[in-house]
Structure formats: structure tokens, C-alpha cells
Amino acid sequence: MSRVNPMRPQQTTSSGLKRMVLQANVKPEEAHAPKPIRSPAKPKTRVLVIAHSDRGALDDHARQALAAAAILADAETTVTVLVLGELHENLSSAGADEVMVLPELDFQQFQPDVELASLLAVIKSMQPMRIFMPDNLIGDGDLGRRLIAHSQLTTATQVVEIDTKHVASYQAGCSVLAVCNLPEIVLLAANAVDTDLPFSAKATHVDAVELNHASGEYQDLGLQTSSAAEIALEEADFIVSAGNGVQNLSTLETLALQLDAAIGASRVVVDDGKLPRDKQIGATGKTVSATSYLAIGISGAVQHLQGIKDCRHVIAINRDSSAPIIKRADLSVIGDAEDIMQALIGEIAKAKGANA
Amino acid sequence: MSLQRIAVLVSDGKNPVSGEARHCRNDSLALQVGLNLVPDLTVLHAGNADNPALQDYLALGASHIDVVPTNGDMVESLAAQLQNVDLILTGTRAENGEDSGLLPYLLAAKLNLPLVAGALEITQSGNHLEILQFLPKGQRRRVRVKLPAVVVVHPLAAVELCHVHARQILGNITAHPATNSAVHHTPWRIDTPRKPIKLKAPLVQTGHERLMAAITSKNKGGTVVNDGNCVEKAQVILNFLREHRLINY
Numbered sequence: 001m002s003r004v005n006p007m008r009p010q011q012t013t014s015s016g017l018k019r020m021v022l023q024a025n026v027k028p029e030e031a032h033a034p035k036p037i038r039s040p041a042k043p044k045t046r047v048l049v050i051a052h053s054d055r056g057a058l059d060d061h062a063r064q065a066l067a068a069a070a071i072l073a074d075a076e077t078t079v080t081v082l083v084l085g086e087l088h089e090n091l092s093s094a095g096a097d098e099v100m101v102l103p104e105l106d107f108q109q110f111q112p113d114v115e116l117a118s119l120l121a122v123i124k125s126m127q128p129m130r131i132f133m134p135d136n137l138i139g140d141g142d143l144g145r146r147l148i149a150h151s152q153l154t155t156a157t158q159v160v161e162i163d164t165k166h167v168a169s170y171q172a173g174c175s176v177l178a179v180c181n182l183p184e185i186v187l188l189a190a191n192a193v194d195t196d197l198p199f200s201a202k203a204t205h206v207d208a209v210e211l212n213h214a215s216g217e218y219q220d221l222g223l224q225t226s227s228a229a230e231i232a233l234e235e236a237d238f239i240v241s242a243g244n245g246v247q248n249l250s251t252l253e254t255l256a257l258q259l260d261a262a263i264g265a266s267r268v269v270v271d272d273g274k275l276p277r278d279k280q281i282g283a284t285g286k287t288v289s290a291t292s293y294l295a296i297g298i299s300g301a302v303q304h305l306q307g308i309k310d311c312r313h314v315i316a317i318n319r320d321s322s323a324p325i326i327k328r329a330d331l332s333v334i335g336d337a338e339d340i341m342q343a344l345i346g347e348i349a350k351a352k353g354a355n356a
Numbered sequence: 357m358s359l360q361r362i363a364v365l366v367s368d369g370k371n372p373v374s375g376e377a378r379h380c381r382n383d384s385l386a387l388q389v390g391l392n393l394v395p396d397l398t399v400l401h402a403g404n405a406d407n408p409a410l411q412d413y414l415a416l417g418a419s420h421i422d423v424v425p426t427n428g429d430m431v432e433s434l435a436a437q438l439q440n441v442d443l444i445l446t447g448t449r450a451e452n453g454e455d456s457g458l459l460p461y462l463l464a465a466k467l468n469l470p471l472v473a474g475a476l477e478i479t480q481s482g483n484h485l486e487i488l489q490f491l492p493k494g495q496r497r498r499v500r501v502k503l504p505a506v507v508v509v510h511p512l513a514a515v516e517l518c519h520v521h522a523r524q525i526l527g528n529i530t531a532h533p534a535t536n537s538a539v540h541h542t543p544w545r546i547d548t549p550r551k552p553i554k555l556k557a558p559l560v561q562t563g564h565e566r567l568m569a570a571i572t573s574k575n576k577g578g579t580v581v582n583d584g585n586c587v588e589k590a591q592v593i594l595n596f597l598r599e600h601r602l603i604n605y
């Protein structure tokens with residue numbers, strides 16, 4: 001529980017009494033002092049973090065692998081991150097001392113032979129002491145296993161616990177927790193590491209290696225994306241979610257169609273019979289992991305927030321600026337749901353028209 | 357070249373509650389994917405021929421199961437049985453043992469074959485396979501791979517399993533003699549059952565910082581937009597989506 005700040009704004013009344021000012025606009029906290037830089041001045045060893053990017057950014061899981069490397073690195077170890085796919089963000093707060101980007105190795109392209117050969121070339125030139133990768137389904141789990149099979153290094157996959165000495169992972173059908181000494185290749189399961197770092201790093205750009213050529217064994221015949229309405233809510237990448245503050249569900253449906261988003265709902269909406277039960281998101285509904293979650297007229301009760309804890313970007317539209325969803329959301333727009341949805345529909349149509 | 361010899365690797369699963377031996381569902385899916393391609397398969401298990409889990413695979417369509425012992429290196433003993441095979445099918449993750457999902461990769465490297473993981477559907481075209489591959493977020497990808505190859509079947513592969521008791525009675529299991537080879541494994545130890553501990557960066561704080569952290573609540577919310585008319589607010593949302601590359605218009 002957070003306690004009341006005894007230094008919060010106050011006035012002195014005419015009788016000389018001090019009175020706290022309730023609901024005063026609390027000034028945003030003064031910008032934090034910049035975090036100390038961790039990057040070693042005289043590096044002796046190096047650890048390598050390898051991950052695919054998604055739309056120019058590293059996702060949470062990849063950042064956890066990077067954070068693990070940075071936390072475990074000692075004062076003479078450089079953390080180098082090799083990003084496969086384009087990168088449009090700065091990784092210094094994520095703990096990267098050096099960044100190498102191979103933009104051609106996007107996860108949507110299937111070219112495991114090129115990826116593995118390029119990886120082996122990077123490893124050969126950098127001689128890392130240890131390698132960290134997220135054990136995910138967008139290609140890092142696959143690539144990591146290919147690397148393991150082609151090297152004689154000690155390894156652990158689906159690591160759920162890690163520290164300076166050991167790693168642990170579930171085995172025998174998830175019935176036992178097995179531990180071993182910290183291996184040379186670590187494939188991390190999601191959420192085994194806290195990405196909050198008390199330091200930042202230099203994130204120096206390193207020149208990329210030359211790519212190797214394909215072996216001709218594999219050929220990519222292209223992606224098949226199904227429209228958002230066809231796939232299960234748990235798999236959806238963009239969800240527009242309706243709460244009790246939505247008067248007009250048909251507006252929301254139009255908006256979802258325009259954004260190619262799946263539709264979700266809070267329990268109140270489902271209980272009212274406006275949407276089927278399988279659309280309910282939350283503790284007693286579905287747990288979703290969309291990249292973007294647009295919460296419209298949802299107050300953000302804990303039971304609802306439980307269901308969206310893995311969503312990356314939460315945007316809230318709400319009339320009430322003190323609703324709990326505002327604390328969770330990365331962007332909150334205060335106003336009437338219907339008006340803003342209508343405006344959004346108009347703006348999207350305009351933007352799409354301008355592009356076409 | 358056409359698909360003639362397909363080998364399916366099956367492991368022994370167990371019921372997560374009772375611990376009773378049973379088939380591993382994902383491996384059964386691999387078996388069924390293979391049966392849909394050719395009627396007669398080589399089914400291979402490394403372990404014990406008496407394992408009751410193997411009876412399940414007979415009922416699910418394997419007419420014959422070859423069992424190799426595991427007193428040596430499992431990859432080595434499986435690879436010895438898998439020479440001249442056109443296609444090797446496996447599941448994604450076993451339920452008994454290390455469950456690392458590494459076995460198909462080690463095998464492919466040992467036999468020097470290409471490998472495709474996450475297969476939902478497999479069709480043959482000449483001396484290639486076309487595979488529908490699982491990607492998260494509702495995406496699927498079509499890839500082509502040259503035969504011979506190793507294909508790892510995804511747990512969501514859309515095939516029907518069919519348990520027939522008569523097949524269980526008719527099927528047979530052959531145990532092969534041991535081959536000797538070195539074991540090359542990470543030395544795992546079983547720990548006491550507990551919750552894994554999350555790795556956190558140690559925070560060095562001065563007394564004043566700790567006091568401030570205790571009396572002020574950390575404001576974690578994002579940007580809040582109060583001003584402007586509806587169109588401006590809609591623009592803010594669109595800009596946010598554009599900035600994070602969530603839309604491309």
C-alpha cells in the first residue's frame with residue numbers, strides 16, 4: 001500500500017492552519033536523474049543476445065533475454081545484441097552495450113539456413129562467452145535449437161529461472177523442476193526476468209556481418225494472414241474491446257472491421273447479452289496477448305486487467321479520467337466513446353483513402 | 357523421388373494427474389499426418405518395449421513399432437535406424453524426460469537433413485514437401501523443403517485421431533539390441549518442487565530514495581489526452597498506432 005505523502009501541496013489558512021489541497025494537480029515528478037551507464041570501459045569478455053524484431057522493435061520476451069544478459073554481466077563484460085529484422089528503437093534503456101542489426105533476416109521470411117550460417121559467422125567473429133535467446137515461436141526458439149544442434153556447447157531450453165550460477169526448467173511433462181549449472185546457450189521462457197533495469201547502456205552500433213547464401217533446401221512460399229474475425233481471440237494481434245460505456249455496438253463493429261481487429265468485451269457487456277460469452281476478456285474470460293488493445297468504455301476492474309496483462313500497447317477511451325484503466329493504458333483519450341469512435345472511423349477512412 | 361519410407365518418432369507420454377503411461381498426443385498427431393501421406397510407416401521409439409504407452413500407438417494406427425534402447429546416446433541410436441528414410445516426422449515436445457524439443461534438431465544435424473518446425477499440414481509435390489507452418493498471431497506461412505527432411509508437427513495440426521482396439525491387438529512391437537555410444541547431455545538435477553524465482557536487477561538505493569519510494573506511489577500510467585475535439589483525439593490515437601507501426605496507413 002502506498003502511504004500519503006506528507007509533503008503534498010498545502011495552503012495556510014487565514015487562521016494559520018495548514019490545510020492539504022485535495023485533488024490538486026500534482027506536478028509530474030521531476031525528470032529522474034539519468035540512470036548510470038553500465039557499459040564496461042575496458043571489456044574483456046562478451047555475451048551475445050540474439051532475437052528477431054517485430055515491426056522494428058524488440059518485444060517483451062526479447063527484452064527479457066537482453067535484461068538477463070545485462071543483469072548477469074560483470075563489470076568487464078560487454079552485452080552485444082544481434083537483432084534479426086529491422087530495428088527502429090534505441091536499446092540503451094534495455095541494457096544493450098552494442099547493437100548489430102541484420103535487417104534482411106526478418107522473422108516473416110523463412111530462411112533458417114541463411115540465419116544459422118550468418119549467426120555462426122557472428123559467433124565466430126565475436127567469440128561470446130554465453131548466448132541468450134528468447135524461446136519464442138517467432139523464430140528464435142527454432143533458430144536457437146538449430147544453433148544448439150550445430151555446436152558442442154552446453155545448453156538449456158525453456159529456462160524459467162536463471163541466476164549467476166544456475167538455470168532451471170520444467171521437465172517430464174512439466175511435473176518436475178530441474179536445475180543445471182549456467183550453460184553456454186540459454187533459451188529463456190517468457191517472464192523469467194524482470195526488464196526493469198537500474199542502469200542504462202551505450203547501445204553503440206556495430207557494423208553487420210555479410211549474409212551467407214541460401215542452401216537451396218528451403219523455399220518460402222509466402223504468408224497467409226487470415227482476417228481478424230476468423231481467428232481465436234487469444235491469437236489476435238489487434239483487439240477492439242467493448243465495455244459498459246459503449247452505447248452503440250454497431251459503431252464499434254465498424255471500427256473493428258476498419259482496423260482489421262478482433263472484438264472483445266468486458267463482463268458487463270457479455271452479461272447483458274450484447275456479445276457472446278467467448279468474447280469475454282478477463283479473469284473469468286479469456287487471457288489475450290494482442291500487440292494493441294483498444295479498451296473503449298471499460299473501467300479497468302482488476303478482473304478485466306488480469307486478462308490483458310500480456311498486451312503490449314493498451315489504448316483507453318473513457319469519459320472518466322480517474323478510471324483504473326487509465327493507469328494501465330499507454331495512451332488514454334478522455335471523452336465520449338461514441339463521438340471518438342465516429343471520429344476515428346472517419347480519420348481512418350481518410351488516411352486509407354490518401355494512401356490508396 | 358517419391359515418398360516411400362516415412363518414419364515417425366514417438367515418445368511415451370503420461371497423464372499429468374495420475375502419472376499413468378499413455379501416448380503423447382502431439383506424437384500421435386505426427387503419426388496420423390504420416391498415415392495420411394502413406395499407409396505404411398516405420399514407427400520408432402527409444403526406450404522400453406514393455407511400455408504400455410506403446411499400445412496406444414498401435415491402436416492409433418501404427419501396425420508395427422521398432423524400439424531401440426536408450427542406454428547409449430538416444431540421438432545416436434535413433435539415427436542408426438533412420439538411414440535411407442525419405443521423411444522423419446516428430447512431435448514438438450515430449451512429455452517424459454528433458455522435454456526440450458531438441459531431439460528433432462539434433463537428429464537433423466546428425467543426419468545432415470533440412471528441418472521444418474511447426475507443421476500444420478503437409479503435402480507432397482515431386483521431391484519436395486509443401487508445409488503449412490504455424491506462426492503466432494493468426495499468421496500461417498507456406499514453405500517448401502527438399503526431401504529427405506525432418507518435419508516437426510505442431511500440436512494444432514488438424515488431423516483426427518482414431519483409436520481402434522482391433523489394431524492394438526493386431527499390431528506388434530520389436531525390441532532392437534543396444535548400440536553403444538557416448539552420452540552427451542547437460543547434467544540436469546531434479547530440484548524440490550517450488551515456484552521459479554524471477555531474475556531482478558538488484559537496486560542500490562540511498563536511504564532518501566527508499567523513503568521517497570515508500571511514501572510516493574509510482575505513476576505508471578501513460579499519456580492522458582484531455583484536450584481537443586473528437587477529431588483531434590482520434591488523430592492522437594492514429595498517430596500513436598503509426599508511431600508504433602501497428603498500422604501502415
Ligand SMILES: Cc1cc2nc3c(=O)[nH]c(=O)nc-3n(C[C@H](O)[C@H](O)[C@H](O)COP(=O)(O)OP(=O)(O)OC[C@H]3O[C@@H](n4cnc5c(N)ncnc54)[C@H](O)[C@@H]3O)c2cc1C
Pocket residue numbers: 242243244245246265266267268269280281282283284285286296297298299300301302303304307317318319320323335336337338
Ligand atoms: C469473480 C468476478 C470475476 C469477474 N471476471 C471478469 C472478467 O473476466 N472480465 C471482466 O471484464 N470483468 C469481470 N468481472 C467484473 C468486473 O469486476 C467489472 O465489473 C467489469 O469488468 C466492469 O465492466 P466495464 O468496465 O465494462 O463496466 P463499468 O464498470 O460500468 O465501466 C464503464 C466505463 O465506461 C465509462 N463510460 C461510460 N459511458 C461512457 C461514454 N459515453 N463514453 C466513454 N466512456 C464511458 C465509464 O467512465 C466507466 O469507466 C468479474 C467480477 C467478479 C466479481
Ligand SMILES: Nc1ncnc2c1ncn2[C@@H]1O[C@H](COP(=O)(O)O)[C@@H](O)[C@H]1O
Pocket residue numbers: 365366367368382383400401402403445446447448449450451453454455456457458459460
Ligand atoms: N524416446 C523417444 N523415442 C522416440 N522419439 C522421441 C523420444 N523422445 C522424444 N521423441 C521425439 O522427439 C520429439 C521432441 O522431443 P523432446 O526433444 O524430447 O522434447 C517428440 O515429440 C518425439 O516425436
